[in-house]
Amino acid sequence: MKVNMLKLLVLGDIHANWPALKAVVDYIKPTRPDGIIQTGDLTVYGTFPNETIRWFRKKKKTFSILGNTDLKLLRILHGKKLKRPRKEEKRVMYFWTAGQLSKKNRRYLESLPPDRDITLNKVRIGIFHGTVADAEEALGPDAPASRFRQLAHMAPYQVQIMGHSHRPYYKKAAGVHFINPGSVGRMHDGDPRASFAIVGIAPAGVTVTHFRIPYPVRKTVAGIDACGLPPIYKKMFEIGKKLN
Numbered sequence: 001m002k003v004n005m006l007k008l009l010v011l012g013d014i015h016a017n018w019p020a021l022k023a024v025v026d027y028i029k030p031t032r033p034d035g036i037i038q039t040g041d042l043t044v045y046g047t048f049p050n051e052t053i054r055w056f057r058k059k060k061k062t063f064s065i066l067g068n069t070d071l072k073l074l075r076i077l078h079g080k081k082l083k084r085p086r087k088e089e090k091r092v093m094y095f096w097t098a099g100q101l102s103k104k105n106r107r108y109l110e111s112l113p114p115d116r117d118i119t120l121n122k123v124r125i126g127i128f129h130g131t132v133a134d135a136e137e138a139l140g141p142d143a144p145a146s147r148f149r150q151l152a153h154m155a156p157y158q159v160q161i162m163g164h165s166h167r168p169y170y171k172k173a174a175g176v177h178f179i180n181p182g183s184v185g186r187m188h189d190g191d192p193r194a195s196f197a198i199v200g201i202a203p204a205g206v207t208v209t210h211f212r213i214p215y216p217v218r219k220t221v222a223g224i225d226a227c228g229l230p231p232i233y234k235k236m237f238e239i240g241k242k243l244n
Contacts, residue, residue, distance in 0.1 A: 005202040006121050007031065010181040012039035012163030012196075013067065016097065017185025017237070018048030020194040021055065023215035024184055031198065035120070039163030039181065040067025040129035042109070044097050045233060046185055047223030053105040066112045067129040067163065068136055073097055077106060087244060089230040096229060117157075122203045126157035130164045139180070141169035148173035159206060161199075166242075168195050170208040177206045185220075192217055192240030 009028055014021050036059060043049045056064055066074075075082055076098040085091060101109070114135060116127040130137040132155045139147065139162065151160065152174035159177045167189055168182030182195025193212040200207035221234045236243050 005200045005207070006034045008035050008037055008120075008199045008201060009033040010037045010039070010161060010179065010197040010199050011184050012181045013041045013166050013183035013186060014038075014046075014052055015041055015069070015183070015185040016043050016046030016049040016052050017215075017220050018046065018051035018055075019217070019219040020046075020185040020215040021052055023213060024194050024196050025055070027211070027213050028196075028198070033198065035061040035063065037125075037127055037161055037199075038062065038064040039127060039161060040065045041069045041163065042067070043073050043101075044069040044093050046220060046237075047096075047100075047227050047229065048220075049097050049100055050102050050105050053101075053108055057104065057108045063116050063118055063127060064112050065116055065127055065129060066109070066114050069094075070109060070112070071114070073101075074109060077101070089232060089244060092230060093233070096227065121201050123158050123201050123206070124156060125159040125161060125201070126155055128160065128162045131162055132157070132160060136164065138165040139178075140165045140167045141171075141180075145171075145173060148176075148178055151178070152176035159199075159201070168197065168210045170197075170210070177208070179208055182210065182212075186236070186242075187240040188242045190240050192238060 042052055118125050129135050131139050148171050161179045166183040169180050171178040181197040184194045194215050195212050198209045220237045224234045
């Protein structure tokens with residue numbers, strides 16, 4: 001019997017940017033994906049953590065993990081010291097977010113694992129924020145082919161999906177598919193548009209399509225203003241670059 005290809009919406013590094021996530025949600029509605037993969041960093045830097053997490057809470061067939069900012073936020077919520085980041089303008093964003101998060105959204109965040117191992121359509125998929133080797137490895141599209149080969153041999157996955165670098169790519173090494181959807185809410189490559197991917201999974205093969213779409217950046221910037229947060233973040237959202 002023929003197995004139909006599963007269509008997965010792959011999202012990452014949303015960073016509480018609900019206007020960007022909403023634009024993606026509206027854009028992909030006609031495609032009706034069969035599931036959602038989220039590679040971590042739902043929170044911090046944008047001012048819409050509750051709206052962002054609430055959307056994921058209500059979705060079925062979703063495979064979400066924690067990113068490094070989410071883990072630091074949980075440290076604050078659990079009463080632990082935050083050693084990093086050290087820059088005050090960054091720490092402000094973490095502590096502001098901790099003060100805003102609803103109880104339901106906090107519980108949802110606490111329920112997420114740091115990585116996932118799933119099998120869909122007989123294809124084994126590893127989901128990581130950084131890489132299978134290091135949760136904070138920012139692997140970009142310009143990483144040497146040898147690094148992808150190393151990672152391919154480290155685990156039995158046919159597909160490895162990751163985030164953290166905020167740069168989209170699709171690579172294949174040693175028979176393994178490596179996919180980064182880029183960042184929905186906080187791009188670093190000079191293009192402020194939201195980035196995401198649609199991935200097709202079937203025993204016979206894997207397909208990857210990346211998208212970049214505009215979103216109302218002015219709403220994201222207005223949130224920074226309304227909450228009295230460091231203005232450098234307005235600039236970063238506007239130009240799609242990391243400045244600190």
